[in-house]
Amino acid sequence: MADNEATVTEEEPKVLTDLEKVGEPAVPRKKPKDVHGDELTGSIKVPKVEENVANHKPYLCKPVTMEKLGFPADLREDWHDAAIAKMADLLKKYKSLQVYMDICVKCGSCTDKCHYFIGTQDGNNMPVARAELFRKVYRRYFTTEGKILGKLAGAERFDLDLLGEWYSYFHQCSQCRRCSVFCPYGIDTAEISMAAREIMDHIGVGQKYTNDIIAKVHDVGNNLGMNPKALKATLESTEEDLEEETGQKIRLPLDEVGAEVLMVTPSADFFASPHVESLLGYAKVFHQAGISWTFSSAASEAGNFGMFIGNYSHMQKLASRVNDAIREIKPRRLVVGECGHAWRVAYSFWNTIIGPFDTLDPKYKRPQHICEFTLDLVKNGGIKLDKSQNDHLVPTMHDSCNVARGARMGDKPGGQFTIPRELIKASCNRYVDMDQDTIMEKTFCCGGGGGLLTDDLLELRVQGAMPRMQAFSKVQETHGANFIALICAICKAQFTKILPKYGVSMEVAGGVHQLIANAIELGAKQ
Amino acid sequence: MAIFVIGVLFKVWKYAMTPAPLKIPQTPAPVGAGGVPVRVLSEVVIFKSLFKSNRVLWLAGYLFHAGLLLALLKHFRFFFPAVPAGFGYLDTLEFYPGLIMLAGLGLLFLMRLVVDRHMFISVMTDYFLLLLLIAIATTGTFAKHFFRVDITQVKEFMMGLIAFKPVDMPTQVMFIIHFSLVLLLLAYFPFSKLMHAAGLFFSPTRNQVDNPREKRLVTPWAVEKPEAIPVAEEAMEAST
Amino acid sequence: MSFELNGKTYETDDDGYLVNLDEWTEDVGAHIAEMEGVEMTEAHWEVVNFLRGYYEEYNIAPAIKILIKEMKKMFGPEKGNSAYLYDLYPAGPALQACKIAGLPKPTGCV
Numbered sequence: 001m002a003d004n005e006a007t008v009t010e011e012e013p014k015v016l017t018d019l020e021k022v023g024e025p026a027v028p029r030k031k032p033k034d035v036h037g038d039e040l041t042g043s044i045k046v047p048k049v050e051e052n053v054a055n056h057k058p059y060l061c062k063p064v065t066m067e068k069l070g071f072p073a074d075l076r077e078d079w080h081d082a083a084i085a086k087m088a089d090l091l092k093k094y095k096s097l098q099v100y101m102d103i104c105v106k107c108g109s110c111t112d113k114c115h116y117f118i119g120t121q122d123g124n125n126m127p128v129a130r131a132e133l134f135r136k137v138y139r140r141y142f143t144t145e146g147k148i149l150g151k152l153a154g155a156e157r158f159d160l161d162l163l164g165e166w167y168s169y170f171h172q173c174s175q176c177r178r179c180s181v182f183c184p185y186g187i188d189t190a191e192i193s194m195a196a197r198e199i200m201d202h203i204g205v206g207q208k209y210t211n212d213i214i215a216k217v218h219d220v221g222n223n224l225g226m227n228p229k230a231l232k233a234t235l236e237s238t239e240e241d242l243e244e245e246t247g248q249k250i251r252l253p254l255d256e257v258g259a260e261v262l263m264v265t266p267s268a269d270f271f272a273s274p275h276v277e278s279l280l281g282y283a284k285v286f287h288q289a290g291i292s293w294t295f296s297s298a299a300s301e302a303g304n305f306g307m308f309i310g311n312y313s314h315m316q317k318l319a320s321r322v323n324d325a326i327r328e329i330k331p332r333r334l335v336v337g338e339c340g341h342a343w344r345v346a347y348s349f350w351n352t353i354i355g356p357f358d359t360l361d362p363k364y365k366r367p368q369h370i371c372e373f374t375l376d377l378v379k380n381g382g383i384k385l386d387k388s389q390n391d392h393l394v395p396t397m398h399d400s401c402n403v404a405r406g407a408r409m410g411d412k413p414g415g416q417f418t419i420p421r422e423l424i425k426a427s428c429n430r431y432v433d434m435d436q437d438t439i440m441e442k443t444f445c446c447g448g449g450g451g452l453l454t455d456d457l458l459e460l461r462v463q464g465a466m467p468r469m470q471a472f473s474k475v476q477e478t479h480g481a482n483f484i485a486l487i488c489a490i491c492k493a494q495f496t497k498i499l500p501k502y503g504v505s506m507e508v509a510g511g512v513h514q515l516i517a518n519a520i521e522l523g524a525k526q
Numbered sequence: 527m528a529i530f531v532i533g534v535l536f537k538v539w540k541y542a543m544t545p546a547p548l549k550i551p552q553t554p555a556p557v558g559a560g561g562v563p564v565r566v567l568s569e570v571v572i573f574k575s576l577f578k579s580n581r582v583l584w585l586a587g588y589l590f591h592a593g594l595l596l597a598l599l600k601h602f603r604f605f606f607p608a609v610p611a612g613f614g615y616l617d618t619l620e621f622y623p624g625l626i627m628l629a630g631l632g633l634l635f636l637m638r639l640v641v642d643r644h645m646f647i648s649v650m651t652d653y654f655l656l657l658l659l660i661a662i663a664t665t666g667t668f669a670k671h672f673f674r675v676d677i678t679q680v681k682e683f684m685m686g687l688i689a690f691k692p693v694d695m696p697t698q699v700m701f702i703i704h705f706s707l708v709l710l711l712l713a714y715f716p717f718s719k720l721m722h723a724a725g726l727f728f729s730p731t732r733n734q735v736d737n738p739r740e741k742r743l744v745t746p747w748a749v750e751k752p753e754a755i756p757v758a759e760e761a762m763e764a765s766t
Numbered sequence: 767m768s769f770e771l772n773g774k775t776y777e778t779d780d781d782g783y784l785v786n787l788d789e790w791t792e793d794v795g796a797h798i799a800e801m802e803g804v805e806m807t808e809a810h811w812e813v814v815n816f817l818r819g820y821y822e823e824y825n826i827a828p829a830i831k832i833l834i835k836e837m838k839k840m841f842g843p844e845k846g847n848s849a850y851l852y853d854l855y856p857a858g859p860a861l862q863a864c865k866i867a868g869l870p871k872p873t874g875c876v
Contacts, residue, residue, distance in 0.1 A: 046643075048642060049642045049643055049646050059780045091544075092544065093544075093545065093547065093747060094544070094545075094546070094547065095541065095544040095545060095546040095728060095730055096546065096550060096729075096730045096731070098540065098541065098544045099541055099544075099725045099728045099729055099730075100729075102537070102719070102721045102722075102725055103719065103721055103722035103725035103726065103729075104719060104722070105719045105722050106644075106647050106648060106652055106719070107576070107583060107587065107634075108580075108583060108637065108638075108641065108643060108644040108647065109575070109576055109579040109580055109583055110579070111643035111644065111646075111647065112643060113579070123643075123646045126643060126646070126647065128647050129646060129647050132647065143717065144717050145651070145717045145718055149650075149651065151649070151650075152649065152650040152651060153649065153650070153651045154649040154651065177552060177731075180552050180731055181552060181575065181578070182575055182576075182578060182579035182580075183575060184569060184573055184575050184576040184587075184726075185569070185722055185725065185726050185729050185732070186552055186569075186575070186729040186730075186731035186732035187729070187731075188550065188552065188731045191550070208780070209873065212873065213873060213874060216874075222874070223873070223874035223875060224826065224872065224873075224874040224876065225825075225826060225874075226826050227824070227825055227826065229824060230824035230825065230826045233824060234828075234829045234832065237829070237831065237832050237835065238829075238831060241831060241835070266874075266875055267874060267875075268874055268875040268876045270829060271829040271830065271872075271874070271876055272829070272830060272860070272875075272876035273830045273831070273848065275875075275876075276829065276830070276831055303874075303875060312547070312748065339875070347738060347739065348548065348549045348550065348738045349548055349549065349738070351738050351739060351742045351743070352547070352548060352549065352738070352742060352743045352744065352748065353548075353748070355742050356742050365739055366739060367739070404553070405552050405553055406550070406552075406553060407553060408553050408554070408555075408557075408736055411557070412557070413553065413554035413555060413556065413557055413736065414554040416553065416554075417554075441553070441554060453875060454873070455781065455861075456780065456781075489875035489876075490875045492875070493875050493876050497858075
């Protein structure tokens with residue numbers, strides 16, 4: 001960015017309000033010493049612990065948006081008591097939170113597992129240390145041990161400084177659940193960071209990126225803020241492109257009542273690159289299989305940032321748009337596009353929060369992932385793939401954290417790993433997996449998940465992507481890998497931005513259905 | 527002793543009663559109910575996740591817990607009128623459960639002192655518990671092997687306690703220290719991280735079946751209609 | 767945040783995007799471009815003008831494919847591609863070009 005100090009006039013120097021103190025990085029950032037930065041060696045090494053080297057904080061949410069979401073516009077006067085009351089409420093509502101507060105023995109198993117710790121070497125980014133920020137408060141107000149022993153038991157009063165640490169470190173967790181895999185009790189830091197963000201929102205401390213987007217979906221229907229008119233124009237323009245490319249009338253239908261399939265996909269698929277390449281893939285698959293389908297302007301977003309802020313009501317309300325669309329379109333099947341956390345919400349939560357889907361055909365999974373849908377067609381001959389179209393590519397699969405550890409595809413455990421890989425192998429002659437410790441259930445987050453995909457956290461995103469970049473650079477070296485196949489809109493946006501910072505072309509990132517789009521044989525079936 | 531029993535039962539009751547509103551098994555997870563006990567037991571019996579994570583830590587933890595289990599089994603003769611069938615042969619094996627425990631505990635303690643990541647997360651109570659356990663294992667081993675506590679007397683004392691008919695306490699110093707420390711541990715148990723022993727069975731990421739599409743999870747507070755979010759509601763209408 | 771130009775104060779968001787779209791003039795655009803370190807040529811302006819026109823109609827910036835298609839029309843097929851777009855706006859067309867055009871920052875999973 002250009003040096004613009006001279007022309008930008010900051011507001012008068014003034015005393016910070018309490019809220020601004022919480023949102024302001026308090027300690028001057030110290031440059032991490034032996035962080036691997038943008039040097040790719042192909043190996044992931046566990047760094048030494050440093051304190052306060054990653055004091056990143058995202059922008060605070062503006063009052064107008066906070067109010068729109070039903071949260072206080074400013075830090076509440078009684079924020080301390082309100083926070084404790086909210087914590088008590090959540091402890092009663094979530095078994096996960098109650099149990100995980102009590103049972104951590106601090107064995108240290110998770111300490112070297114978080115990509116943000118490996119990338120920043122900040123001690124508070126070790127999952128147990130992050131959770132301890134929450135437990136300090138829990139112990140002080142909810143346990144006999146903490147009330148009597150205080151700091152000796154790791155209990156602390158919830159003050160403004162600690163709230164500032166909460167704001168920083170619970171926004172350096174992408175809720176990817178990798179730590180949980182290695183925890184002897186399955187303690188899930190995602191649950192704790194969701195609860196922390198829920199408490200912060202309730203006392204008036206919100207994060208701009210996530211909350212702006214939730215408000216936008218309530219207002220307009222999708223994360224991008226693309227209204228139905230713009231959506232229609234965009235789909236029509238994309239149809240023109242498809243016809244130019246293939247010579248065939250391949251449709252991208254919108255709001256067509258009575259379509260067989262209602263397709264719900266992240267709005268980024270309509271808008272951004274490389275997301276849109278997967279959109280072309282979906283369209284070609286439906287076209288060639290001869291199955292009628294439609295998008296819906298009511299449910300023009302698969303993503304659900306309500307999960308990121310741990311707010312049940314918002315998550316449910318955002319998801320209820322899918323029900324609106326089902327009532328309107330009356331489809332027999334419901335299919336979800338390439339989006340990681342969306343698939344977790346759709347697969348694991350939809351049935352509970354907006355189900356049951358009684359009007360949908362029970363012969364098919366409700367809902368179905370686009371990879372399940374396409375692989376079925378590949379297997380039953382509904383579509384044919386010409387692998388040679390992808391001969392210029394050596395793909396590798398980056399398992400999205402939310403799909404890998406929070407959801408499933410197909411009927412067997414682990415289908416979320418095998419089904420996308422089968423699809424890639426069906427559309428490409430070559431394929432290579434990255435190190436076993438970095439894929440499938442042990443996959444590393446891309447570094448931009450959980451509501452952190454914002455430019456005010458760019459430095460953190462680059463650092464957090466490091467483990468994945470190391471693993472990729474290894475297969476790049478050994479097998480000439482030149483394509484990272486993705487099934488998540490956040491991963492796609494993150495890698496497109498981050499790859500160049502590590503000296504890798506952004507073209508390397510793309511969707512699984514981008515490969516399908518390349519390989520699918522269009523035209524009359526034999 | 528009463529604190530221990532009531533405290534643990536209270537906590538377990540609390541864990542059991544707190545609802546789990548959403549399906550959050552950490553996948554890949556069992557797709558049928560039968561797989562869940564296997565998954566949970568693999569954590570209890572072989573510490574599967576810890577093994578995946580860190581072999582040294584696994585070894586330390588496993589030595590300690592295995593030693594503890596053996597030591598407890600050997601203590602059974604104090605709690606039952608007759609040694610239960612099958613437990614007698616434990617005595618014929620001249621092993622030292624206390625030493626196995628100490629090896630594990632020592633390693634765990636050492637790791638907190640030398641690994642910077644472990645040091646960063648440790649507070650007083652973490653060290654205290656390890657030291658307490660080390661003291662218990664040491665005094666127990668001493669009482670058994672070096673100071674030859676009168677076993678018959680201990681047994682009479684324990685049986686008396688269990689039957690609520692107090693008998694005079696054995697007077698060997700080593701026994702008194704050992705016994706007091708164990709009582710301290712038990713009293714502290716329900717208020718501390720030692721509750722992991724029970725909490726483990728209630729961890730939703732490990733004890734849930736992966737079948738959200740097939741079976742709708744319904745918990746009372748979580749199936750209500752979305753709460754009205756007034757301003758957003760208006761904005762939505764304005765935009766359509 | 768805000769910046770001043772010719773005695774008038776312009777309010778921006780935390781990232782320097784103009785808050786009020788109507789305040790935009792070519793001078794304002796040129797000023798933001800200068801802060802961004804982008805030297806505006808005729809091609810740059812054509813992109814900016816297209817973005818503004820599109821935004822006026824649809825209330826959102828155009829999808830990347832639509833922008834590139836338009837550039838094909840404006841500059842011919844050899845320059846209608848994303849590489850050329852990045853030549854013009856190195857920090858990314860969506861972010862930098864929108865900023866200079868006075869459009870809000872596109873957010874979402876993009």
